[in-house]
Amino acid sequence: MTHADSGSPGETGAGATTRDSGFQQPDTEGRTAPVFGRGSQFHECFNDPRWALAMVRATVLEAAHPQIGAALIDNSTFVAHPWRRLRNTIVSMQRMFGPDDHVRQREAARLNRLHGRLNGTDARSRPYDAMDPEVRAWVVATMFESAVTMCRLSGQPLEQHAMERLYTEFQAFLAALGDEAGHLPPTLQEFWHYYDRVVERELENTEAMRIILYKLFDHLPAPPLLNGLPTLWAAGRTIAGPAIGAITVASLPEVFRRRAGLPELPGAETVMQGAYLAVGLARFLPGHWLRTDSIADLLAxxxxxxxxxxxxxxxxxxxxxxxxxxxxxxAPLPPEPQSTPAGGLQRGAEEFFHEVLDQTGNGYLDWPDLAAMARELSSRLDLDEPQESRLYSAFADWWRELQAALDADGDGRISAEEYATAAPSLAGPALIKVAEVLFDATDKDGNQTIDADEHRTLFRTAFHRDATDAGTAYTRSAFIKDFLSFMTGRRRTTPYDPLLAQA
Structure with missing residues (x-):
């Protein structure tokens, strides 16, 4: 497939010039309606509380695709850092479906760079590539179909014209990424044949899908803001985790449930429909209570x-x-687990390994973990090229340095035991280079200090006294010292823990 030029229009099956955010499609009364931004069908779905259930379902269907499932297992932080992953996904969708075409083009370029770095082979030696156009089309297909399904399960099925509008918008989203027309069927009627074929012939009971259904929600860490209530969170999760899994399984296509051997619990379909109906009632709350981006920001x-x-x-x-x-x-209840305060207390080496270094949560440190750090930092700072590649290169050099020093058995990855026994407190030149590159990327105006606005962009909070120079700026030397202290001395610090350790 030839990657479409960012300035040239693509076409959907509806004949839309999808590069133009001003493209209009007819509504039921013959008037024009936007494909992106306010007034679009997607905009109505995005802040619908049922969207949360629909996106869990869509994620399961994505993970059931062999290529996507393998990419998630090898590269994603969705197990160890699910709340961070959720917020980044929401921000990305806002940019792609928002009204600003320049923002959309920048985000599409960022996503393409991100996907271009995700390739490899799965446990059965089958290749996967996140830039495969058929794979990207399936991701979009699951989001569209799950949005349609959430309305149907709630007793409010979309009318034909609304469904066609939504399909046109998702086609435009795929075209905005630069993919050629044809990877999604041109018409809605053809889409359903395509969807049924993929479900029946290509989806599998992948490890990533099983983790989402049976592990992720059962062990979901508290969002950062609720870390102070571990017992309450654990109690709620004990009830909600299995329920979300059962509801999601019941909502999946029956033919796939049978092929994948997913258990069908008695009464699960009734509970599922009740959940969709109950969550749908939340739409009668004040609109500002239901803004998806505001809720995600608050939890983060x-x-x-x-x-x-x-x-x-x-x-x-x-x-x-x-x-x-x-x-x-x-009442003789178990004692509340004691949380460790932030102000500079040291972690043990294995604790630091699992909380900070093992970003993917697979129990090992390897390149995808450091790539996930680079990805998160690049996203927070909204980096363009060449700064983004410079940051990835610095982390790649650090990975080679770590591998050479700590990979005792030569298996290409570092275990917690190897890390804990091999002097992790030594700050080598590659890690110092990471700190320098990160400082340069944060220092947008190039004045060799990080001011209050730049600090908030990276850390999402204001200056703290222990990280400022005279209370007005963060110098290069102070920044590098604090970063190295965190990454090598395993110190808990107010700004850096939320940056790389929180869920």
Whole structure:
């Protein structure tokens, strides 16, 4: 496939010039409606509370594709850092479906660079490539079909014209990535034949799919803002985790459930439909309560953030903790796990390995873990080329340095035991280079200091006294010293823990 030039229009089956964010499609009364931005069918779906259930379902169908499942297992942080992954996905979808065509083109270029780095072979030696146009088409297909299904399961099926509008918008999304027309069928009627064929012939019971259904929600870490309520979170997760898994399985196509051997629990379909109906009732709440991006931002805030919303939730959590302490005086409940305060306390080497270095959560340190760090930092800083490649290259050099020093058995990866026994506190030149490149990327104006706005872009919080120079700027030397102290001394710090360690 030839990658489409970013300035040339592509076409969907509806004849849309999908590169133009001003493209209009007819609505039911013959008027024009936008493909992207406010007024689009997608915009209505995006802030619908049922969208959460639909996207879980779509993610399972994506993970069931052999190529996507292998890429997730090898490269994704969805197990160890699910909340971070969720927020980044939401931000990306906002950019791609928003009204600004320049923002969309920048995000499409970023996604293509990201996908271009994701390739390899699965456990059965089958190749996978995130830039495969058929694979990318399937990702878009699952999002569209799951949006349609969420409406049907809620007792409010989309009318034909609304379904066709939504399909045109997802075709435009795929074309905005530069993929040629034809990887999604041109008409909605043909789409359903395509969808059924992939479900029946290509999807598998992959490891990634099983993790999402049976491990992720059962062991889902608390979002950063709710870290102070581990017992309450664990209790809620114990109930909600299996329920979400059962609801998702019940919503999958029956032919695939049979082929994959997924258990069909008695009454699961009734519970599933009830869940969709109940969640759908939330749409009657005030609109500003349901903004997907606002909810994701709130969950991503750390408890010590200077954001007023974080302070409000933290105060509420403190009251709930005191109430829980009173209950424990009356009832013999297990003690609340003690959280470790942030201000500079050291971790053990294995704890640091699992919380910071093992970004993919597979129990080993290898290149995808450091690539995930580079990806997260590039996303936070919204880097373009060549800065993004410079950051990836610095992390690649660090990986080679770590591998040479710590891979004792030569298996191409580093275990927690190898890391813990091999002097991880030594800061080599490659790690120093990572710190320097990260400083340069953060220092947007090039004045050799990080000001308050630049600090907030990277760390999503204001300056803290222990990380500032005279309270007004963060110097190069102070930044590099703090970064190395975190990455080698295993120190818990207020800015760096939320950056790389939080879920």
């Amino acid at each position: 805030l750390s408890p010590d953030s200077d954001d007023p919303r974080a302070r409000t939730v933290t105060a509420l959590c403190d009251k709930m903790s005191r109430a829980a302490a009173l209950i424990r005086l009356i």
